[in-house]
Amino acid sequence: MIGSILYYALYPLSRYMTSRRLHAGASKKAFPPSMDNDKALCDGGAVTTRTLSQINKLDQWLSQGSGTKGEMEERMKEPSPEQEYDTLQLMVVLHETTKKEADSKMSEGESAVKAEEAETRNGQLQDTVETPEQGDGEITDHHEVFNTKQNTEDGSISPTEDLNQGLAPGSQLACLLTEDSTQESPSPESVTRAEPRVQETTGSVQVQRLEKPMPPAETPAEVTECWDEYLASVAEGGESSSELIFSSLLSNTQPQLKVSGQHETQAGWHFPAGRGLAEELQCPLWQFPAASYYPPIDSTVGFEVTWRVWEKVDESATAAEPLPFTNASMDFTVMSYNILADDLLQANQELYTHCPLEVLDWSYRCSLLLEEIQKWEPDILCLQEVQENHYHQQLYPALSQMGYTCVYKRRTGTKRDGCATCYRSSCFSEVSVATLEFFRPETELLDRHNVGIIVLLRPVVMNGSVVKAKGPPLCVANTHLLFNPRRGDVKLAQLAIMLAEIGSVIKSCNAKGEHCNLILCGDFNSIPSMPLYQLITTGELYFQGLPAWMISGQEDLSHRAYGHRLCVPLWPSSLGITDRCQHTTAYKEESKSRSQKSGKGQYSHDFMRQLRFCPTACIRPLDLQLIPGVTDITPDASSVNQPDKSFSHTISHRLDLESVYQHVLPGSGNPEVTTLHSEGGSTVDYIFYSRRRSATWDPSAGAFAIRGLKLIGSLSLLSEDVLWSMKGLPNDIFPSDHLSLLARFQLDLNAV
Amino acid sequence: MNNKFDALKDDDSGDHDQDQGSPKDSEKEKTEDEDKDQNSSKRKMVVPGAGEHPLQYNYTFWYSRRTPGRPASTQSYEQNIKPIGGFASVEQFWRFYSHMIRPGDMTGHSDFHLFKEGIKPMWEDDANKMGGKWIIRLRKGLASRCWENLILAMLGEQFMVGEEICGAVVSVRFQEDIISIWNKTASDQATTARIRDTLRRVLNLPPNTIMEYKTHTDSIKAWVDFHGLVNPSGGR
Secondary structure (H helix, E strand, O other): OHHHHHHHHHHHHHHHHHHHHHHHHHOOOOOOHHHHHHHHHHHOOOOOOHHHHHHHHHHHHHHHHHOOHHHHHHHHHOOOHHHHHHHHHHHHHHHHHOOOOOOOOOOHHHHHHHHHHHHHOOOOOOOOOOOOOOOHHHHHHHHHHHHHHHHHHHHOOOHHHHHHOOOOHHHHHHHHOOHHHHOOOOOHHHHOOOOOOEEEOOOOOOOOHHHOOOOOOOOHHHHOOEEOOEEOOOOOOOOOOEEEOOHHHHHOOOOOOOOOOOHHHHOOEEOOOOOOHHHHHOOOEEOOOOOOOOOOEEOOOOOEEOOOOEEEOOHHHHOOOOOOOOOOEEEEEEEEEEOOOHHHHHHOHHHHOOOOHHHHOHHHHHHHHHHHHHHHOOOEEEEEEEEHHHHHHHHHHHHHHOOEEEEEEEOOOOOOEEEEEEEEOOOEEEEEEEEEEOOOOOOOOOOOOOEEEEEEEEEEEEEOOEEEEOOOOEEEEEEEOOOOOOOHHHHHHHHHHHHHHHHHHHHHHHHOOOOOEEEEEEEOOOOOOOHHHHHHHHOEEEOOOOEHHHHOOOOOOOOOOOOOEOOOOOOOHHHOEOOOOOEHHHHHHHHHHHHHHHOOOOOOHHHHHHOOOOHHHHOOOOOOOOOOOOOOOOOOHHHHHOHHHHOOOEEEOOOOOEEOOOOEOOOOOOEEEOEEEOOEEEOOEEEEEOEOOOOEEEOOOOEEEOOOEEEEEEEOOEEHHHHHHOOOOOOOOOOOOEOOEEEEEEEEOOOO | OOOHHHHHHHOOOOHHHHOOOOOOOOOOHHHHHHHHHHHHHHHHHOOOOOOOOEEEEEEEEEEEEOOOOOOHHHOOHHHHEEEEEEEEEHHHHHHHHHOOOOHHHOOOOEEEEEEEOOOOOOOOOOOOOOOEEEEEEEEOOOHHHHHHHHHHHHHOOOOOOOOOEEEEEEEEOOOEEEEEEEEOOOOOHHHHHHHHHHHHHHHOOOOOOOEEEEEHHHHHHHHHHHHOOOOOOOOO
16 A cells, blocks of 8 residues: 555656656756756766666556556545545634634635635635635636545545544644655645645656655744745646645745744735636646657646745844844845846747746736735845836836835846836835946956946834934845856956945945945856855955856856966956955045044055055165165066056955855755756845844943844745746746745844 | 984974074174164154155064075074164055065075064064964965065054064075064963964965964974073073
8 A cells, every 4th residue: 555655656756757867868958956866867977876776666666556556546536535524624624713814705615725725824814815806707616626626635645644534633743744744634734834735647746755854843823924826736637646745845844933923924925826726727737758858838737836935034043142132123025036038038038948938928927027026025126137118118117106216227238128126115215326337348357238236225214104214224236247157257347346336335334433234136147155156155255266167157167168267367457446346446545544543553455555666665775785686676666567466366355245045945955046947947146135243232322233134034945846847937926037035134223 | 414413403494493583593792782772773763754654663674594504503593684674654664675575586594574663583582572473384485475465464553452563574494485473472362363363364375274373482492402502592
């Protein structure tokens, strides 16, 4: 019995892997990182060898199971009385618990659907049905949903159900900790972790699921705080149905989620479903075909569950000490989103061959995008790839209506897209805006048309009816660096311009005695842990001799003959930016003001070096004893341009930045991806922030000074597997080839 | 050079030896007195020029080189070390520095010392005798850049340890170069830690660079042990 269960659970996996493998042989296309296993097989790479044995095992299971398959299917089609009973029970419970919220007009069918959905989110008391109308037709649809769902449930292989039958709900908890707990189960506990559930019919995949130990079950309150839409699917054909759960989705459920009263406030966060649920059910489905890497749309298969889970930051892990006092604070959310300009989509259609044409349509994507923004209500919104005409015709009017003030900067050159930074006028007021063009005609290196926006905001606090700007300034920097994977040198120079400009903004705040918090986000076209990322997060990069492609690490080009390596200086001094990513003039001023202010003879290296060949220094001192070979050197002013004198092998910056995302999915350890197209997925978008360090007593202010932002939570990303299971990006739910990044911060309003 | 010991001795080897700036022979009191006179007279003379950027302290450059072919033990440390000139401003510093060879281009067994005016680059100096130094051994090729970064940090008061800094030394040796920075109070751990951290920051050192702190009393003791002398400097 268990063997056959395993067979059915793993069958699609084996099919998936086999088809991928076959395809890998047939196609030379690069595989996304999450396909490592397959890669190892087809490339003979060194990634892992485990897969082979896995597949062998699966093959064994396959042949083993084939004898019992028919039998199994029959059994599966039999309605299971216990299960019906369970479901009924659940419905009753849900009816009770959801009584208050339940729409009075809600029909039986609707509540049934509701019950279905509620399972997955622990009976959350929300109106979860996202259908646009509530007509009779709708009800019928839901009946259908429920019925078909019921069928698949009947047919599902769910050891949990078997095990749980007759058990009290509480005792089912233990079962949930087993590998099978991911199986669909009507027990309320199964959803307390906001467990994502995927119903698949054929050719679907679940990798790693079985090895994953489940995080301990959480209390219901935690999960209810946020969830995404659950879309059920139906097997319409004669295909055998099996239910699979995506482990990577499961991994999104955070063991460290804490129970908190605040959860209720976020309970309404609900990912937009796009079209109505009923419609979704009819949406075309796909398989992994053996012949083509990018499967054609196959309308006989369907499934969809997309979960992006709101993850709270575990305070016990991050807060070094509880603050010994209470300060006024303000929470705000920041979204960074590369929305995929339509021009670029059209120009690179080969990247989106996996997408049905309708999801590539701009007006469709635009409506999804606006829905998504409306859903999450970010207080600050940093968009990239915003096409100028779309900004003016659609986005700006819509965003204004939502209460945003927007700053737009189109790229230089011929491309029509650009960046937009929007903020909720009710939360922030604008102190200053700087738009940056990285194209510098006088600098050969900087010949690319990328831009950035820096806005300096001040929190707005409503005091009764009086709007009052209050609290420390917040610098929000938004950029989209060059894509070209081979030109890491250009990316670094672009980043340096950004950092230098941010430095100036922050310095201007410091000059007024204010500490400035910083958020730097956007599409950096660089993957985690590679040099560019390192520079941002560690503040330093020894670049001398690094191959240019390695800076971003988007592609491993080590095998190619791109011999270009970075050397000193990275950019000419005419750019006016030092190797510390500061404006040269700012340096002078800083040094000057510091030496004048302190009067203690403090000078920076750069300041002192500027005087190296001043007229005084070029005259030989009269009292300098002439020692041949030691003191007989003649100063050579031309050497001032020698790279090693003015520009070190290291570039650095002084902004203390940390990434909101950790780039691996908790639990599974799978890499998060922020972008995915037909050539693979990776993390290239980031939200960096100046993190709150411990509070220090500031005697001059007579108060504790808190500097930096406290990260409260973020919207989980997804793994590549999961995104492919949703037919890649863009799709019916996510309108871009990037995912939105969303983080919530706490800003201390009393900070000095 | 008949046996290893002699060879070593001749090469002036041993830890103390590599930490140049150690007083091998300071028996010549006369020289010391002369230096003092020189320094005191210079002190009055060395002032920042108009419009120049004054340094917090005045400094003196010193140069030393072991005469080749003579056993180290017979050479007076003080004989070998020569003040090159003093300065009081950033501009004046560059005047000297720009007319001097870069340490990385030096050959032989040579040292540059840069000490605050009035402090001799010797363990026995009043300012140094309770002190110690941070030592960083560098592979060949790094000395010029590190030395410049080190002294700019010192002159620019970036160590932020009050009056604790005495001076800095760069020693060119056969297979490696050594830079060190001396401070007044070896027992002041907060200060030595701060100096170390600043060094790491300003020198752009590779992360695995080893930094060693050594008190001058230990240096003297090691020197005495090695040379088997009760009183290394003879006259003192």
